[in-house]
Amino acid sequence: MPELPEVEVTRLSFVNRIAGAKVLSLHMGKPLRWPLGCAPQGLAGRTVRGVRRRGKYLLIDLDRGLLLLHLGMSGSLSFAAHMPAAGVHDHFDLVTTKGTLRLNDPRRFGAVVYAESEDASEAVKLLGRLGVEPLSDDFDVDRFHAGLKRRKAAIKQVLLAGNVVVGVGNIYACESLFRAGINPKTAAGKISRARYDKLAEAIRDILAAAIVQGGSTLRDFIAVNGQSGYFQQTYFVYDRAGVPCRNCSAPVRQIKQGQRSTFYCAVCQR
DNA sequence: AAAAGCCCCTGGATGC
DNA sequence: TGCATCCAGGGGCTTT
Numbered sequence: 698m699p700e701l702p703e704v705e706v707t708r709l710s711f712v713n714r715i716a717g718a719k720v721l722s723l724h725m726g727k728p729l730r731w732p733l734g735c736a737p738q739g740l741a742g743r744t745v746r747g748v749r750r751r752g753k754y755l756l757i758d759l760d761r762g763l764l765l766l767h768l769g770m771s772g773s774l775s776f777a778a779h780m781p782a783a784g785v786h787d788h789f790d791l792v793t794t795k796g797t798l799r800l801n802d803p804r805r806f807g808a809v810v811y812a813e814s815e816d817a818s819e820a821v822k823l824l825g826r827l828g829v830e831p832l833s834d835d836f837d838v839d840r841f842h843a844g845l846k847r848r849k850a851a852i853k854q855v856l857l858a859g860n861v862v863v864g865v866g867n868i869y870a871c872e873s874l875f876r877a878g879i880n881p882k883t884a885a886g887k888i889s890r891a892r893y894d895k896l897a898e899a900i901r902d903i904l905a906a907a908i909v910q911g912g913s914t915l916r917d918f919i920a921v922n923g924q925s926g927y928f929q930q931t932y933f934v935y936d937r938a939g940v941p942c943r944n945c946s947a948p949v950r951q952i953k954q955g956q957r958s959t960f961y962c963a964v965c966q967r
Numbered sequence: 968a969a970a971a972g973c974c975c976c977t978g979g980a981t982g983c
Numbered sequence: 984t985g986c987a988t989c990c991a992g993g994g995g996c997t998t999t
Binding site: 730769770771786802803804805806847848849850854858955956 | 969970971972973975976977978
Binding site: 753 | 990991992993994995
């Protein structure tokens with residue numbers, strides 16, 4: 698579920714509370730996407746230095762090593778000084794001196810992986826192929842445009858792949874392409890520099906606005922503070938199949954691209 | 968190298 | 984009410 702804004706809102710909600718805490722214990726429930734990659738008891742005594750985000754991954758820095766955490770489709774984190782007993786979908790608890798960080802993930806597409814450093818193979822395997830951060834200064838339109846010149850795949854799927862720009866999932870890909878007026882089926886290499894300008898701006902604006910609004914609330918997403926997001930109230934196309942386009946009133950279309958639903962307006966997006 | 972398909976898994980919505 | 988089917992915020996891996 699969680700795309701970049703939801704992951705970032707999650708990070709912001711507990712980073713200040715967990716920083717400086719000492720790890721007391723670590724507990725795993727049912728298997729997640731990958732094994733943890735170390736003995737859980739081996740992390741006891743380490744200190745949490747901070748929490749960073751890279752794409753949709755959260756990086757929990759310890760005084761030695763780090764935990765890479767991914768929420769998959771249905772994962773959510775909570776942090777509390779007094780955590781209730783684990784439920785059936787709670788599959789990871791990091792118990793610290795300041796509270797417990799818990800991953801609830803019904804579908805278990807999420808992951809928690811330990812790596813000795815960001816350069817260790819376990820980390821490189823997950824982070825190495827990731828594209829540029831859309832909210833950083835590195836997200837440069839010239840490179841965005843140039844890097845996609847020879848790509849024949851549909852722009853929607855190029856965005857989703859995450860090896861050019863990270864963090865743009867199904868919702869924000871649909872919304873960004875609508876904002877930029879680009880048909881999601883257009884080959885990435887056939888889009889002009891001027892339109893990439895609009896697309897980059899749309900991605901930045903929409904992601905930033907979604908973070909400010911607390912992310913999207915879908916089936917599973919609730920931020921750590923228990924507040925749900927409000928971004929979904931401003932969808933223009935996502936999950937609006939057949940509903941009149943907010944801009945031109947033509948019915949929003951739903952198609953499949955690479956086993957994922959795409960929503961778009963055939964009039965506004967050409 | 969790039970593109971397309973295939974999975975992993977559970978639960979909610981819909982339809983008969 | 985019960986049961987089958989479809990669909991869902993991701994993304995690594997395998998196959999073309």
